[in-house]
Amino acid sequence: MTADGDRGPMNGRADEPADTAAGAAGGALADLVAVMDRLRSPGGCPWDAEQTHTSLLPYAVEEVFEVVEAVEDGDRAALREELGDLLLQVVFHARVAQEHPTEPFGIEDVAAGIAAKLRARHPHVFGDVVVFGADEVHRNWEAIKKAEKARASALDGIPRGMPALARAEKVAGRARRAGLPVDAVAAAVVAEETAAPAAGSALGRRLLALALEAQAAGVDAEAALRAAVRDLERALRAVEDGPAG
Numbered sequence: 001m002t003a004d005g006d007r008g009p010m011n012g013r014a015d016e017p018a019d020t021a022a023g024a025a026g027g028a029l030a031d032l033v034a035v036m037d038r039l040r041s042p043g044g045c046p047w048d049a050e051q052t053h054t055s056l057l058p059y060a061v062e063e064v065f066e067v068v069e070a071v072e073d074g075d076r077a078a079l080r081e082e083l084g085d086l087l088l089q090v091v092f093h094a095r096v097a098q099e100h101p102t103e104p105f106g107i108e109d110v111a112a113g114i115a116a117k118l119r120a121r122h123p124h125v126f127g128d129v130v131v132f133g134a135d136e137v138h139r140n141w142e143a144i145k146k147a148e149k150a151r152a153s154a155l156d157g158i159p160r161g162m163p164a165l166a167r168a169e170k171v172a173g174r175a176r177r178a179g180l181p182v183d184a185v186a187a188a189v190v191a192e193e194t195a196a197p198a199a200g201s202a203l204g205r206r207l208l209a210l211a212l213e214a215q216a217a218g219v220d221a222e223a224a225l226r227a228a229v230r231d232l233e234r235a236l237r238a239v240e241d242g243p244a245g
Contacts, residue, residue, distance in 0.1 A: 154178035168211035
């Protein structure tokens with residue numbers, strides 16, 4: 001660490017040995033792919049055979065939230081299980097994609113793509129770029145991604161389906177890193193009045209202000225709200241159970 005608390009320069013370490021865990025995981029991952037192939041193939045499971053990318057979407061979303069819950073609960077056994085369920089969704093989607101009549105791809109293509117992306121976006125590890133700390137790594141990542149995808153805006157690529165609080169924070173974070181006047185623009189949006197405001201629009205603007213306040217303070221608004229809801233749930237359950245004794 002440097003005197004000011006930041007990490008010192010970090011650059012190419014691509015010559016270091018690969019993680020031996022990758023080899024150990026190979027057999028188990030190959031087994032999972034084989035199981036999925038058997039389920040999806042003729043004579044396998046009728047339900048699995050009927051699934052499409054669209055029909056599988058609710059399960060993928062649900063598994064992500066179950067991983068979040070396991071992490072927030074500190075439940076290691078549940079985390080291991082839920083990560084497996086999430087991995088299944090990746091393998092399942094890749095198996096469905098393999099059957100596309102004109103643009104097929106499989107799990108090997110998916111893995112190769114993300115490995116190439118990680119190498120390209122970590123030039124300080126796999127190349128000669130020198131960085132000082134995680135903030136600079138993050139800025140470089142965003143710049144490389146913007147160039148790769150030829151994006152016209154720093155806000156391009158933020159999923160519309162993200163939970164609203166999380167998306168608000170993502171928009172604000174991207175905008176701040178791009179040097180956009182987030183606070184001034186947000187203040188104008190929050191204060192904006194329309195001739196015929198939609199039901200709940202004023203409340204939405206207040207929620208936006210809270211989400212931006214959280215982002216500026218480095219607080220995960222989505223996680224903070226989940227924690228508050230858990231507290232509410234515990235209190236309501238206590239009411240249901242009645243007074244002790």
